[in-house]
Amino acid sequence: MAKTAPSIKPTAAELNLLRVLWQLGPATVKQAHLAMQAERADITYATVLRQMQLMHAKGLLTRDETQRSHVYAPAQSQNALQTNLLKELIHKAFAGSGKALVLAALRGHVTKEERDEIQEFLHGEDQ
Structure with a gap:
């Protein structure tokens, strides 16, 4: 059964993170944090982690919990x-x-x- 697209409109910060993940593909928080630091050197790991957790809760990201480090991916292309x-x-x-x-x-x-x-x-x- 196909998952319906989230009706939540992403914020500007969420769109920035989605752009990073669309470029990277499925990624851990550490991978996303490193990629985001290229644009914003002051962004902390904790900020990226919290944002990814919130985006998962909103349905903007999927999360694979089968590995030690959770892997996140955009819910939509x-x-x-x-x-x-x-x-x-x-x-x-x-x-x-x-x-x-x-x-x-x-x-x-x-x-x-x-x-x-x-x-x-x-x-x-x-x-």
């Missing part, structure tokens, strides 16, 4: 979570219009190179 957050943003901020979101994003938030890449993508979709 990066793509699934981003899609859910994007749907919510489109609904709340853009009255359900994906077009309005795209136009707002294109206004001043996209480099020339990114515009070219988007154009190439759109042309590929037409075929």
Whole structure:
């Protein structure tokens, strides 16, 4: 039976930890702490441990307790979570219009190179 996606929206700090875990794959607290220190040298092991425990309780992380050091992993793929957050943003901020979101994003938030890449993508979709 497939696990349903958590309805909890992650905080900014939780998203940072999720990004680390999406990059690392399933990881112990020690592994996640070391990876997070690259971005924030002052983050403590205890802070990462507590955050991972809370995220597990909220359903944002799964935990494998079969080993001495528990291994945590995101409950959702990066793509699934981003899609859910994007749907919510489109609904709340853009009255359900994906077009309005795209136009707002294109206004001043996209480099020339990114515009070219988007154009190439759109042309590929037409075929």
